[in-house]
Amino acid sequence: MSFFGFGQSADIDIVLNDAETRKKAEHKGEDGKKEKYFLFYDGETVSGKVNVTLKNPGKRLEHSGIKIEFVGQIELYYDRGNHHEFVSLVKDLARPGEMTQSQTFDFDFTHVEKPYETYSGANVKLRYFLRATVGRRLNDITKELDIVVHTLSSYPEINSSIKMEVGIEDCLHIEFEYNKSKYHLKDVIVGKIYFLLVRIKIRHMEIDIIKRETTGTGPNVYHENETIAKYEIMDGAPVRGESIPIRLFLAGYEMTPTMKDVNKKYSVRYYLNLVLIDEEERRYFKQQEITLWRKGDVVRKSMSQQAAIASQRFEGTDPPLRTPHCSAV
Numbered sequence: 001m002s003f004f005g006f007g008q009s010a011d012i013d014i015v016l017n018d019a020e021t022r023k024k025a026e027h028k029g030e031d032g033k034k035e036k037y038f039l040f041y042d043g044e045t046v047s048g049k050v051n052v053t054l055k056n057p058g059k060r061l062e063h064s065g066i067k068i069e070f071v072g073q074i075e076l077y078y079d080r081g082n083h084h085e086f087v088s089l090v091k092d093l094a095r096p097g098e099m100t101q102s103q104t105f106d107f108d109f110t111h112v113e114k115p116y117e118t119y120s121g122a123n124v125k126l127r128y129f130l131r132a133t134v135g136r137r138l139n140d141i142t143k144e145l146d147i148v149v150h151t152l153s154s155y156p157e158i159n160s161s162i163k164m165e166v167g168i169e170d171c172l173h174i175e176f177e178y179n180k181s182k183y184h185l186k187d188v189i190v191g192k193i194y195f196l197l198v199r200i201k202i203r204h205m206e207i208d209i210i211k212r213e214t215t216g217t218g219p220n221v222y223h224e225n226e227t228i229a230k231y232e233i234m235d236g237a238p239v240r241g242e243s244i245p246i247r248l249f250l251a252g253y254e255m256t257p258t259m260k261d262v263n264k265k266y267s268v269r270y271y272l273n274l275v276l277i278d279e280e281e282r283r284y285f286k287q288q289e290i291t292l293w294r295k296g297d298v299v300r301k302s303m304s305q306q307a308a309i310a311s312q313r314f315e316g317t318d319p320p321l322r323t324p325h326c327s328a329v
Contacts, residue, residue: 008059009061009247012104022038025037041114045111064096070129072128072149074262091109100126118150123222131143162288178290189247192243195241204232207248209227209255273285
């Protein structure tokens with residue numbers, strides 16, 4: 001077999017130049033398992049070495065060229081096998097020829113554009129990876145190395161509070177208010193619920209965080225809803241004039257930034273969903289979209305400090321005064 005050039009093979013290894021110092025981030029794969037990957041941001045250089053180690057020293061390895069690629073791609077699960085590449089960079093490491101000994105090749109992708117965050121959802125996956133290839137006549141030798149990309153945002157300039165009402169004429173009038181509409185992933189949602197009119201017996205009330213993933217276009221649009229968090233507000237009957245404070249820490253939940261129309265392939269949005277259940281098991285809903293964003297590493301205040309500051313800011317405002325639809329019994 002070696003006479004035809006099939007007797008030699010090689011192992012490929014991709015090593016990043018800053019592997020010893022670069023931060024890693026956990027990411028949940030398609031199978032649901034968490035693994036740690038090297039973390040990059042938009043505009044950062046990706047550089048390192050490709051080690052090609054011959055399995056049979058002394059035998060030559062013929063190849064049609066050696067290259068490394070940096071790829072960003074989206075895969076929709078209903079369209080498996082059809083990868084949509086939004087970043088595709090190639091560096092040739094060696095021209096066609098032969099290798100008689102193991103070799104190391106340097107590569108450098110300078111200031112690489114990485115416009116979207118790594119994502120693995122119910123119906124779609126966005127990944128970035130390096131792929132080294134030793135070209136062969138029949139079967140190439142390849143090795144891939146995945147990385148994780150996080151997108152950072154600055155603090156929103158306009159971040160108005162959310163005010164909503166839940167009402168059933170002559171039966172129920174509830175107002176709820178949240179301190180803002182845009183939250184970073186380690187933030188605290190602070191709010192209050194005001195019971196202006198209560199003529200039905202409410203047994204249970206909770207706030208859910210709903211993640212809604214939308215994939216595809218036209219006839220191939222899929223919506224996937226997932227309840228990320230449930231926060232019980234009360235268990236029992238409220239009375240008119242009562243107000244209940246809300247304080248929900250986001251750091252304990254696995255969430256991504258809000259993603260809108262990523263490469264015209266998918267979106268990920270988050271909603272606060274107020275759920276009321278009466279004694280007859282009837283359910284009442286009110287939903288409001290919120291924006292989540294990721295901020296860079298800064299000197300972080302403790303979670304209790306964050307909550308206290310947010311609460312002070314929020315409670316410093318006057319509570320809304322609205323005339324109920326009708327007077328209480």
